[in-house]
Amino acid sequence: MKNHILITALVISIPVGFTRAESAIVNKLLQDYAALGAATADAERGKRMWEETFSSDGEFPERSCSSCHTHDLTRTGKHVKTNKEIKPMTPSANPKRLTDGKKIEKWFKRNCKWTLRRECTAQEKADFLAYIDKPS
């Protein structure tokens, strides 16, 4: 009986341990954004913005996060121009996601500039991060 409890505790603690390790980076970034003036991150707001369409010019006059990453963060996306596969965005489907702060910042910068034609604010990044971490 004791053994059962021990095993159950171990089995439960393994995924919790992983989640903690992932969240450490997310939490660190959220703290950074808060220091830059962002209020509490809101996954719902992140989701709305993820699905919003922004007007642009040239080859792709209508741009959205979902143009390449789809509306479902657990699915594989496709680069709208080159057709190259993009692995799922959310950590539950792709454990490598949200594990490297520098990488996250790099892609926020590049992809906000393409999609919104400007860099994202600290608040927007906080909201996106919350949504990508745990899509509702």
Added chain:
Amino acid sequence: MNATLAITAVIFTVGFVTLPVVWSDGDLRWNEIEEYEHRSTDVAAVENPLYKEECGSCHMAYPPGLLPARSWTKIMARLEDHFGDDAELDLDTHKTISRFLIKNSADHSDYRRSRKFSRSIGSSDAPIRISDTPYFRHEHDDIPDRMVTGNPTVKSISQCDACHTDAERGTFNEHDINIPGYGRWDD
């Protein structure tokens, strides 16, 4: 009898010692032949993890031996508008990748296909699209649009690996072509 045994033992020992050496030498030569064949027909494969990560996330990590150094310099100077996309890199990464591209560029390579690319480009030209080089155009001029831009799996001529199945390894020969929905391609 003892002498015969001793001689047999010596022969076996020498055999066991020399045989693997001869074999491994054969393997070495075989690898060299493969390497020579690749060098004498194609372009160098991309084996740089930083380049693959930074440049291969959005598109195929194009082998540097497909464009001359002056073209790569021009591309790297405008990453904030990289064919309509923002592909900026931090200073260190930019330097390291530029060095890699230039060192392995078509005009610094002794791979046969790289030399063909290099020779086809006028010395004052610096095309920023591989598909704008005269050698590329010559090689692809008989392929109908319906197989490329009209082909939903291919979409663009810049998707080398959609048809060149071994493109990532720098192999672009005809035997490795498989056009999605159309199959093999023979000239």
